[in-house]
Amino acid sequence: MQPPIKLFDWPASPFSLKVRAILEYKRLDYARVPILAPANFREIRRRGKIGKAPALEIDGRLFVDSTDIAYELESRFPDPAIIPSSPRERGVCHAIEEWSDESLYFVNLYYQWSDPEGRRMVPKVFGSGLFGYAAYRFYLRRVLNQTRGQGTARKPPAHVLSDLQRHLAAIEALIEPGPFLLGDRPFLCDFALIGQLVYLRRTPLGARQLEEHSAIKAFVGA
Numbered sequence: 117m118q119p120p121i122k123l124f125d126w127p128a129s130p131f132s133l134k135v136r137a138i139l140e141y142k143r144l145d146y147a148r149v150p151i152l153a154p155a156n157f158r159e160i161r162r163r164g165k166i167g168k169a170p171a172l173e174i175d176g177r178l179f180v181d182s183t184d185i186a187y188e189l190e191s192r193f194p195d196p197a198i199i200p201s202s203p204r205e206r207g208v209c210h211a212i213e214e215w216s217d218e219s220l221y222f223v224n225l226y227y228q229w230s231d232p233e234g235r236r237m238v239p240k241v242f243g244s245g246l247f248g249y250a251a252y253r254f255y256l257r258r259v260l261n262q263t264r265g266q267g268t269a270r271k272p273p274a275h276v277l278s279d280l281q282r283h284l285a286a287i288e289a290l291i292e293p294g295p296f297l298l299g300d301r302p303f304l305c306d307f308a309l310i311g312q313l314v315y316l317r318r319t320p321l322g323a324r325q326l327e328e329h330s331a332i333k334a335f336v337g338a
């Protein structure tokens with residue numbers, strides 16, 4: 117019998133998307149707990165310590181950070197595997213996952229939260245109530261600080277665009293011959309990258325850039 121699983125979920129987050137895709141690939145039942153509801157928001161900040169989404173509760177134990185969540189799920193539910201068995205493929209999978217989570221993510225954040233076209237979409241996600249407005253202001257400040265601190269939001273728009281185009285060219289090369297990054301089965305690196313690409317595709321500029329990459333569009337749809 118599978119133990120109960122609860123996903124503290126920010127539906128739009130690329131990391132939540134990554135974890136949901138893994139849970140579904142492993143055919144696990146889980147309940148989604150929206151973190152933007154006030155009580156859940158407080159609970160995740162109190163129990164998760166790092167205050168980020170997603171977090172996953174299994175059997176009453178809470179795991180934070182999508183990478184740690186993925187490894188925990190792999191150790192409890194190894195079939196189908198999301199970590200390659202060969203050491204070299206494991207290394208490549210880890211490097212691509214980290215690049216996707218820690219580098220590509222900031223370019224995507226920029227196109228959602230800093231770029232004027234993307235920023236206009238954000239308040240709708242938080243709803244119209246007072247809590248939604250306060251949460252929007254809180255996260256706007258936080259995300260702008262993060263993208264400036266990391267460096268992406270300090271670059272002029274043309275510079276960020278050339279970063280994005282370099283990333284997309286690399287992704288296109290990495291998914292050849294496909295259908296997945298390491299061959300015929302998806303691994304953790306695929307779930308991480310697909311989460312980021314779905315997030316990017318929701319932004320106006322990201323969607324336009326992806327139009328020029330039919331192989332990437334097919335990969336995201338795969």
Ligand SMILES: N[C@@H](CCC(=O)N[C@@H](CS)C(=O)NCC(=O)O)C(=O)O
Nearest residue numbers: 129130131167168169170181182183
């Ligand atoms: N490395 C973390 C990143 C998680 C993350 O940055 N989540 C964002 C949502 S996309 C978040 O909770 N941001 C709010 C914050 O930084 O306080 C993971 O893989 O789970």
